Amino acid sequence: MSEREILTVTEAALEKILDLRASEDDAxxxxxxxxxxxxxxxxxxxDLAFEVLSEATTDDVPTHAGGGLTILIPGRDLTKLEGATLDLPSNGNQAGLVLRNPNRPDLGPNATLELSGTLEEQVQEVLVKRINPSIAAHGGYAELVRLEGSTVLIKLGGGCQGCGMANATVTAGIEKTLTELLEGIDSVLDITDHTSGENPYFAAT
Known part of the structure; x- marks a missing residue:
């Protein structure tokens, strides 16, 4: 595999990564x-994780970060990560690493949908790219819980959680979008605990 530079790793971040790697077997x-x-x-x-370099796939693109460290990036993520910088947090009290990325997801009604992978992954993509940008205007969001056959189980959060229009949002918006875009999805079930939000849709008994 030939190497190309996709993102930048600061010296401070590289030192941190090399220290962490040194504690691993076969560092x-x-x-x-x-x-x-x-x-x-x-x-x-x-997601950042150490992986044995020899186990990289043909789709992985390696980039040299210095200090003998190679970074592997899946080919599908190259355009999403190009120009990004891996650094330490600006707040010295914050642990871990931070990825400063100039690229942003393609969101909104005109967002490109790849609709690849498992049916669950396709549902997640539609939620993220089409549905959540629409209900974000009301301060809400929909979260995938799981699939049960052809039914999508979701939870609503934010402004939708205790909203009197929550059920209408699910049936009129989310269900319509998912069933139109994805073959194999017939219905959406909202399993949100609406009693936890303000003005709950389901009154406590």
Whole structure:
């Protein structure tokens, strides 16, 4: 695999990563995998983990970060991570690493949907790219709990949790969108505890 530079690792972050790697077995054989796992708010969410370099797939793109460290990035995530910087948090009291990424997810009604992977992953993509941007205007969001056959079980949060229009939001908006876009989805079931929000839809008994 030939190496190319996708993102930058600051000296402080590199030192931290190398220290962490040194505590692992076969440290010299380990690369750092960085991949995009989804969307959180208006930003991507990420997963960082050490992985044996020899186990990298043909889809992985390696980049040299210095200090003998190779970073592996899945080919599908290259454009999402290009130009990003891996650094330590600005707040010295905050642990871990931070990825400063100039790229943002393609959200909203015109967002591109890839609709690949498992049916559950496709449902998650539609929730993130189409549904949540729409209900975010009301301060709410929908979260996938699980699939049961052709039924999607969701929880509503934020402004939707105790909202009197919560059930209408599910049936008229979320269910309509999911059933139209995804073959194999027939219905949506809201399992939110609406008694926990303000103006709960279901009154406590």
């Amino acid at each position: 010299e054989d380990l690369a750092l995998r960085i991949e995009v796992t989804g969307v959180q708010g208006v930003d991507f969410s990420y």
